[in-house]
Amino acid sequence: MLLKSQDVSYCQLVRQFGTISEIVSGVNYQGNLFVRGNSYPHQQRQVAIAEMRRSYLDPEPAVACLxxxxxxxxxxWYEDRYILKIVEDASDIVTYFNLAQLVEEMRSPQGVKIENRSQSFRLPYLRCAIGREMVDWMSTKLSISRPHAVQLGQRSIDENWLRNLSNKQPFGDNDLYYQFCMDK
Incomplete structure (x- = not known):
């Protein structure tokens, strides 16, 4: 079915595989939830339609596509049987992100800038990132607001994935140094 963007409602969805939950981009169309597949330029519409037909006809049971x-x-957009619900509020977003996967992505070469840093007369801080840069990365990469990124950073501290090197507990959209706990 070919639709225009104004015909669907874009949303964030919770998808669960076993014990792992993740937030994914989705659309809600007539009460049915779909997750993002491949995108094509308008000129390749026939290629997209061919992919949709394969996706609809090949699996058992058939998968609805938009x-x-x-x-x-x-x-x-594909219907997905692993979708649990639409993310309604910030607590859902912060609760359902897979922190192990998030930390792995943040520490990757495409993640946040991690480097040794120093402050005047103090010993250098090894392998750390700046809070503001982490919030920039999370809000861009995860398509969440800056306040949600701060909440996610705080959850990372609370669950011992991240620590504030200035010993101030709250995570913030600031210039303080943070270190991933596995980099101590």
């Missing part, structure tokens, strides 16, 4: 046009891009 093709949503948003400007010059057309994106396939």
């Amino acid at each position: 093709l949503v046009a948003d400007g010059e891009i057309e994106t396939i």
Whole structure:
């Protein structure tokens, strides 16, 4: 089915595989929830339609698909049986992110800038990141607001994935240094 972007409601969804939950981009169309698939330029609509047909016909049971046009891009959206619910508020977003996966991505070469830093007469801080840069990365990479990114950073401290090197407990959108606990 070919739809326009205004025909669907974009949302964040909770997807669960066993004990692991993750937040994914989704659309709500007539009460049914779909997750993002591949995107194609408008000129490749036939390629997108062919992919949708394969996805619908191959698996048992068949998977419902949508093709949503948003400007010059057309994106396939798939119905997903692992979706639990629509993310309603900040506590849902912060609760359902997989911190192990998030920390791994943040520490990767495409993640936040981690380096040795120093402050005047003090010993250097090894392998740390700046709170503001972490919030920038989380809000951009995860498509969440800055306050949600701060809440997620605090959850990372609370669950011992991250520590504030200035010994001030709360995580903040600031210039303080933070270190991943596995980098101590």
